[in-house]
Amino acid sequence: MALELKLSLCFKEKCSKLQISDATGEYDVTTNPTGWGAPNLALADVDSATVVLTPPGGSAINYDVTAEVQGGIIVDGTFLLKLVDNITLNDGIYTVTYTVVDEDTDTEYTTTVKSFSTCKADCCVEKMKTKFKGELCGCNWENFWDYYKQAEALLYAAKSAFACGKDAQATDLLTQVNKICSIQKCCC
Numbered sequence: 001m002a003l004e005l006k007l008s009l010c011f012k013e014k015c016s017k018l019q020i021s022d023a024t025g026e027y028d029v030t031t032n033p034t035g036w037g038a039p040n041l042a043l044a045d046v047d048s049a050t051v052v053l054t055p056p057g058g059s060a061i062n063y064d065v066t067a068e069v070q071g072g073i074i075v076d077g078t079f080l081l082k083l084v085d086n087i088t089l090n091d092g093i094y095t096v097t098y099t100v101v102d103e104d105t106d107t108e109y110t111t112t113v114k115s116f117s118t119c120k121a122d123c124c125v126e127k128m129k130t131k132f133k134g135e136l137c138g139c140n141w142e143n144f145w146d147y148y149k150q151a152e153a154l155l156y157a158a159k160s161a162f163a164c165g166k167d168a169q170a171t172d173l174l175t176q177v178n179k180i181c182s183i184q185k186c187c188c
Contacts, residue, residue: 003041004034005111007098008078011089015119018084020051020096022069025077036074043072047103051082056092056117056171069100091120091174093167116162118155121174124181125151151180 008023027037036043049069054060065081072079081098094117099110128148158173 001033001040003036003100003109005098005100005109007081007096007111007113009094009096009113009115011115011117011119012083014123015089015117016085018053018089018094019080020053020082020084020098021078021080022072022098023078026074036072041100041102041107041109043074044070045102045104046070046100048101049081050099052097052099053082053084054095055087056090056094058087061087089117089119091117091178092171093117093162114167116159116170118159118174118177121151121155121158121177121181124177125155128181147180147183151177154180 004024006023006025008019008021010019010021011017012019025032025035027033027035027040034040046066046069049064049066051063051065052060053063063082063084068079068081094115095112096115097110097112099108101108125148128144128151154173154177158170158177161167161173162170
C-alpha cells in the first residue's frame with residue numbers, strides 16, 4: 001500500500017490557537033500499512049510539504065511545513081505541522097489541505113480535512129446558562145430563557161448539520177446562534 005496522509009486539527013487555549021498535526025503514523029505492515037517509512041515514503045525523503053488553511057469566510061493561507069515534516073518525530077502516531085496563532089480564529093468551517101511531494105518518484109500525496117469550530121458560540125451558550133444562577137442584569141427572565149433555549153437548540157442543530165455534511169446549513173444555523181449571542185452580550 002502507498003502512503004496515505006492523515007491530519008489532526010485541535011483548537012487550543014480557548015480557541016485562540018489551531019494546532020495542525022500529521023496523524024499518518026509510522027509504517028507497520030499489519031496495523032498501519034499506509035504510514036510513514038519503508039516501503040512507503042520516509043519523512044526525511046520529503047522534498048516539499050505545505051499546509052493550506054482556509055478559515056471561515058477567509059482567503060487561503062499557505063504554510064511551508066517542509067522542515068517540520070523532514071524533521072518530524074512521530075509520538076503516539078502524530079507530530080506537529082503548524083500551530084496557527086497569528087490570525088483571529090472565528091467560529092465556522094475551517095478547511096485544511098496537506099500536500100507532500102516526493103520529487104524522486106514524481107508523486108504528490110494530499111489530504112483535505114474540514115473542522116467546524118463553535119468555540120465562541122459554545123462559550124456564549126454556557127455563559128447564558130450560568131446567568132440563571134446569578135443576576136440577569138435587568139433582563140426579562142422569560143425572554144432570556146427563550147433566547148437561551150433557542151441558542152442551545154440552534155447550536156446543537158449546527159453541529160449535527162456539519163456532521164451530516166450539510167456545510168451551508170451548519171453555517172446558517174451558527175449565524176443564528178451568533179445573532180442571539182450578540183443580543184445577549186455574552187462576552188466570549
